[in-house]
Amino acid sequence: xxxxxxxxxxxxxxxxxxxxxxxxxxxxxxxxxxxxxxxxxxxxxxxxxxxxxxxxxxxxxxxxxxxxxxxxxxxxxxxxxxxxxxxxxxxxxxxxxxxxxxxxxxxxxxxxxxxxxxxxxxxxxxxxxxxxxxxxxxxxxxxxxxxxxxxxxxxxxxxxxxxxxxxxxxxxxxxxxxxxxxxxxxxxxxxxxxxxxxxxxxxxxxxxxxxxxxxxxxxxxxxxxxxxxxxxxxxxxxxxxxxxxxxxxxxxxxxxxxxxxxxxxxxxxxxxxxxxxxxxxxxxxxxxxxxxxxxxxxxxxxxxxxxxxxxxxxxxxxxxxxxxxxxxxxxxxxxxxxxxxxxxxxxxxxxxxxxxxxxxxxxxxxxxxxxxxxxxxxxxxxxxxxxxxxxxxxxxxxxxxxxxxxxxxxxxxxxxxxxxxxxxxxxxxxxxxxxxxxxxxxxxxxxxxxxxxxxxxxxxxxxxxxxxxxxxxxxxxxxxxxxxxxxxxxxxxxxxxxxxxxxxxxxxxxxxxxxxxxxxxxxxxxxxxxxxxxxxxxxxxxxxxxxxxxxxxxxxxxxxxxxxxxxxxxxxxxxxxxxxxxxxxxxxxxx
Amino acid sequence: xxxxxxxxxxxxxxxxxxxxxxxxxxxxxxxxxxxxxxxxxxxxxxxxxxxxxxxxxxxxxxxxxxxxxxxxxxxxxxxxxxxxxxxxxxxxxxxxxxxxxxxxxxxxxxxxxxxxxxxxxxxxxxxxxxxxxxxxxxxxxxxxxxxxxxxxxxxxxxxxxxxxxxxxxxxxxxxxxxxxxxxxxxxxxxxxxxxxxxxxxxxxxxxxxxxxxxxxxxxxxxxxxxxxxxxxxxxxxxxxxxxxxxxxxxxxxxxxxxxxxxxxxxxxxxxxxxxxxxxxxxxxxxxxxxxxxxxxxxxxxxxxxxxxxxxxxxxxxxxxxxxxxxxxxxxxxxxxxxxxxxxxxxxxxxxxxxxxxxxxxxxx
Numbered sequence: 001x002x003x004x005x006x007x008x009x010x011x012x013x014x015x016x017x018x019x020x021x022x023x024x025x026x027x028x029x030x031x032x033x034x035x036x037x038x039x040x041x042x043x044x045x046x047x048x049x050x051x052x053x054x055x056x057x058x059x060x061x062x063x064x065x066x067x068x069x070x071x072x073x074x075x076x077x078x079x080x081x082x083x084x085x086x087x088x089x090x091x092x093x094x095x096x097x098x099x100x101x102x103x104x105x106x107x108x109x110x111x112x113x114x115x116x117x118x119x120x121x122x123x124x125x126x127x128x129x130x131x132x133x134x135x136x137x138x139x140x141x142x143x144x145x146x147x148x149x150x151x152x153x154x155x156x157x158x159x160x161x162x163x164x165x166x167x168x169x170x171x172x173x174x175x176x177x178x179x180x181x182x183x184x185x186x187x188x189x190x191x192x193x194x195x196x197x198x199x200x201x202x203x204x205x206x207x208x209x210x211x212x213x214x215x216x217x218x219x220x221x222x223x224x225x226x227x228x229x230x231x232x233x234x235x236x237x238x239x240x241x242x243x244x245x246x247x248x249x250x251x252x253x254x255x256x257x258x259x260x261x262x263x264x265x266x267x268x269x270x271x272x273x274x275x276x277x278x279x280x281x282x283x284x285x286x287x288x289x290x291x292x293x294x295x296x297x298x299x300x301x302x303x304x305x306x307x308x309x310x311x312x313x314x315x316x317x318x319x320x321x322x323x324x325x326x327x328x329x330x331x332x333x334x335x336x337x338x339x340x341x342x343x344x345x346x347x348x349x350x351x352x353x354x355x356x357x358x359x360x361x362x363x364x365x366x367x368x369x370x371x372x373x374x375x376x377x378x379x380x381x382x383x384x385x386x387x388x389x390x391x392x393x394x395x396x397x398x399x400x401x402x403x404x405x406x407x408x409x410x411x412x413x414x415x416x417x418x419x420x421x422x423x424x425x426x427x428x429x430x431x432x433x434x435x436x437x438x439x440x441x442x443x444x445x446x447x448x449x450x451x452x453x454x455x456x457x458x459x460x461x462x463x464x465x466x467x468x469x470x471x472x473x474x475x476x477x478x479x480x481x482x483x484x485x486x487x488x489x490x491x492x493x494x495x496x497x498x499x500x501x502x503x504x505x506x507x508x509x510x511x512x513x514x515x516x517x518x519x520x521x522x523x524x525x526x527x528x529x530x531x532x533x534x535x536x537x538x539x540x541x542x543x544x545x546x547x548x549x550x551x552x553x554x555x556x557x558x559x560x561x562x563x564x565x566x567x568x569x570x571x572x573x574x575x576x577x578x579x580x581x582x583x584x585x586x587x588x589x590x591x
Numbered sequence: 592x593x594x595x596x597x598x599x600x601x602x603x604x605x606x607x608x609x610x611x612x613x614x615x616x617x618x619x620x621x622x623x624x625x626x627x628x629x630x631x632x633x634x635x636x637x638x639x640x641x642x643x644x645x646x647x648x649x650x651x652x653x654x655x656x657x658x659x660x661x662x663x664x665x666x667x668x669x670x671x672x673x674x675x676x677x678x679x680x681x682x683x684x685x686x687x688x689x690x691x692x693x694x695x696x697x698x699x700x701x702x703x704x705x706x707x708x709x710x711x712x713x714x715x716x717x718x719x720x721x722x723x724x725x726x727x728x729x730x731x732x733x734x735x736x737x738x739x740x741x742x743x744x745x746x747x748x749x750x751x752x753x754x755x756x757x758x759x760x761x762x763x764x765x766x767x768x769x770x771x772x773x774x775x776x777x778x779x780x781x782x783x784x785x786x787x788x789x790x791x792x793x794x795x796x797x798x799x800x801x802x803x804x805x806x807x808x809x810x811x812x813x814x815x816x817x818x819x820x821x822x823x824x825x826x827x828x829x830x831x832x833x834x835x836x837x838x839x840x841x842x843x844x845x846x847x848x849x850x851x852x853x854x855x856x857x858x859x860x861x862x863x864x865x866x867x868x869x870x871x872x873x874x875x876x877x878x879x880x881x882x883x884x885x886x887x888x889x890x891x892x893x894x895x896x897x898x899x900x901x902x903x904x905x906x907x908x909x910x911x912x913x914x915x916x917x918x919x920x921x922x923x924x925x926x927x928x929x930x931x932x933x934x935x936x937x938x939x940x941x942x943x944x945x946x947x948x949x950x951x952x953x954x955x
Contacts, residue, residue: 041945046944046945047901047902047944047947048899048901049899049900049901057900057903058902058903059902059903060901060902060947061901114713114715117715118715118716121716123716124716127716130740132739132740132741133740133741133936133939136740136741136936137936140932140933140936144933181743181744181749182749182750182751182923183744183748183749183750183912184744184748184749184750184912184913184914184926184927184928184929185744185748185912185928185929185932185935186928186929186932188741188743188744199739199741199743200741201741201932201935203928203929203930203932204926204928204929206928206930207930208930208931208932208933209930209931210933211931211933211934213934213937214933214934214937215937215949216933218937218940218946219933219936219937222940231712232712232715235712235714236714236715236716239714245712246712347924348923348924349923386922386923386924387924401922401923402923403751403923425920425921425922426751426921428749428751428752428753428754429749429750429751429752430746430749430753431743431744431745431746431749433743434745434746441755443746443753443755443756444753445753579755579756579759582755582758583754583755586754586755586758
């Protein structure tokens with residue numbers, strides 16, 4: 001606490017009064033360091049950097065108000081209570097009173113973080129906004145090995161696993177997944193929930209290790225908070241689907257480690273079968289007995305559903321038509337893999353694909369027990385395989401590498417499968433998180449995808465206004481995959497002209513806004529000239545024009561700003577040029 | 592006052608004795624006083640002047656009682672406070688009875704399961720709108736930094752990247768490594784733990800600094816000698832004559848005049864250049880403003896890359912996770928993936944200013 005009494009003649013003001021070091025904070029809170037760290041993490045109190053570090057640069061500073069905020073936390077008292085209780089247990093053990101120790105251990109006081117979650121995230125949207133870290137952490141700990149040394153129990157790992165699967169099941173059920181990016185670090189997913197973009201990272205399906213440079217006790221404290229948060233969020237989400245939470249899963253599927261599939265079946269069954277009344281059965285014991293029975297019945301019903309029935313996931317797709325709020329993108333995502341049936345080989349990352357494929361409306365099965373349909377099913381359209389060669393090949397289906405799915409998802413179209421055939425090296429996996437337009441450099445494969453997208457769009461909805469950029473019969477060209485040289489050049493010229501006109505228009509608008517009396521006529525004239533002459537020349541001239549005009553009119557401040565902007569643009573273009581040159585060099589080197 | 596009969600006017604004393612105006616003055620004084628105070632008091636009836644206050648009259652007896660009703664603090668402390676729960680010395684029996692009830696209804700396992708169910712899980716955000724009205728979220732919950740929690744790797748870190756972007760990423764990784772190398776190369780050499788040569792004896796150690804001290808003394812002596820020589824020279828100068836003094840005074844006056852003129856000139860020129868000075872001041876102000884702006888922007892830019900310095904150690908960015916050229920196979924199965932995502936998370940927490948970076952985490 002800040003001292004209320006200040007010795008005469010000693011004024012404490014400014015940074016000295018507003019900030020305190022960590023050890024001061026510990027003293028004033030009367031807690032030990034580990035408890036303080038836990039409390040800070042749970043309450044969301046972080047160190048700050050004061051302007052003047054009164055005690056020196058090697059201290060960590062906290063704001064006085066933050067510390068007083070911690071002091072009023074009821075959890076602090078609870079932690080103290082737990083500590084004294086543990087002392088009791090220790091004492092009993094030291095006295096060799098095993099029975100008492102056991103008895104005491106069974107009645108240990110516990111604490112809950114519900115109130116804190118409500119306090120830190122007053123609205124549901126707030127919680128969703130801050131979910132990135134939470135999801136990544138939970139997904140990470142779901143694959144970590146339980147370890148005594150790091151104090152990571154099996155129960156917690158299982159809980160993380162369950163929570164992550166519940167989240168994935170919800171996302172895939174509502175088709176909220178938007179982007180997937182497979183990087184060396186792991187697989188990035190991006191979903192959109194209630195207008196919030198939630199990005200998370202899941203590790204690859206390999207053994208994760210404990211490293212020495214990581215303080216796992218800190219991470220576990222974070223995890224504790226995040227587990228609670230995600231549980232509440234899942235609760236809310238499941239109830240919005242009219243599904244009971246926590247779900248009761250088919251024990252057979254659970255044993256076969258097909259939790260995600262079991263979950264999706266559960267959601268499907270419960271949202272189809274019964275309407276849950278979450279509020280009514282909250283309190284009394286007689287009612288809870290009834291609930292127990294209904295749960296049992298539900299689980300039995302799930303057993304009765306033939307597990308090899310392929311329709312489980314299809315029902316989800318069919319049901320979703322009923323849901324009211326659906327935006328354009330969700331509809332596109334939902335119907336991407338519609339009517340396609342996938343079969344996963346043993347070596348492909350099953351967890352990830354089981355999540356992604358249903359999220360885009362596909363039906364999946366895998367090699368192993370409990371799968372919805374077998375490998376020899378005739379209706380399978382795509383077989384995902386990651387081996388140099390497949391053994392027995394069915395003619396009725398296409399054999400593709402897993403990257404094809406991720407690329408399709410990111411492009412939102414079904415890409416041609418030739419490049420992703422078994423044994424071949426697939427085209428580069430592009431990041432959907434990079435905005436090519438903003439970056440200025442567009443990789444080759446991105447351009448092909450763009451063309452294919454345009455073609456698909458024209459194919460689906462032949463509107464006159466859509467095909468603005470590819471003016472003359474783009475479909476033939478694009479399906480062929482190659483453009484003849486002349487046509488390509490022409491298209492490019494058209495594009496350039498459009499861009500130029502647009503730019504000029506914007507420039508004029510700007511001028512008008514600025515209220516300067518500039519004659520528009522000469523500019524128009526020059527553009528006319530430009531169109532007649534070589535486009536490049538026109539480009540430079542107009543550019544010069546536009547660059548001269550503002551410099552004359554603008555104030556110095558604005559001019560400087562403008563110059564800075566120019567510099568930035570130049571830098572960017574130089575970077576792009578370097579990339580292109582590098583590519584040229586590479587090509588030359590290959591030939 | 593009317594004229595009196597003539598009496599002897601010999602001396603002031605007599606004059607005074609003869610005419611006494613006291614009574615008149617008294618009367619006037621009284622009259623004015625009465626007029627000002629609103630009437631003669633002695634003439635007014637006593638009811639008008641006094642009245643008996645009866646409204647708040649407390650009998651003396653009750654007053655004493657009231658005083659006696661007061662409870663001493665030491666007594667009041669001992670009284671029962673409805674807000675304070677009593678702590679009984681014996682263990683409460685209620686717990687046991689509760690337990691038996693639970694056992695009656697269902698087995699403890701079932702009860703535990705129930706506790707994990709709906710009865711505990713409540714929709715925290717059921718009354719979202721109300722929550723917004725009720726309490727503003729604390730300022731603390733604003734994010735500590737603008738760095739996102741999950742930073743998406745650039746395109747070059749893809750498991751099957753395009754060659755261009757991959758080379759870009761590789762270059763970055765190499766640059767990171769080289770920076771470390773250069774830092775060790777160009778930085779000051781660390782103090783060696785051992786140096787060549789014989790160990791110094793105890794006796795020799797005492798004489799180590801002695802030579803230097805004597806050198807310093809020598810220097811001081813030389814300086815002293817020089818000073819003395821200067822004094823001797825001063826004594827040998829000529830005496831100042833009257834003529835010289837006069838000359839000096841004249842010159843002094845002249846110089847004074849000149850400086851005055853110069854000062855005048857200077858002021859006039861300054862007055863002329865007043866607009867210039869104003870301009871200069873304005874320019875300086877602008878420069879200051881720009882400097883401030885630049886500094887704040889630079890600070891923000893820096894915060895985008897790394898956290899503020901929160902503790903003893905600086906934040907060190909983790910190495911870029913990128914495949915080597917020979918590791919690029921294009922197959923997801925053969926991917927040599929990163930198996931230390933926990934470190935990435937930890938570094939991210941440090942980067943966002945949530946944790947204080949530290950050097951040695953694990954103490955063995």
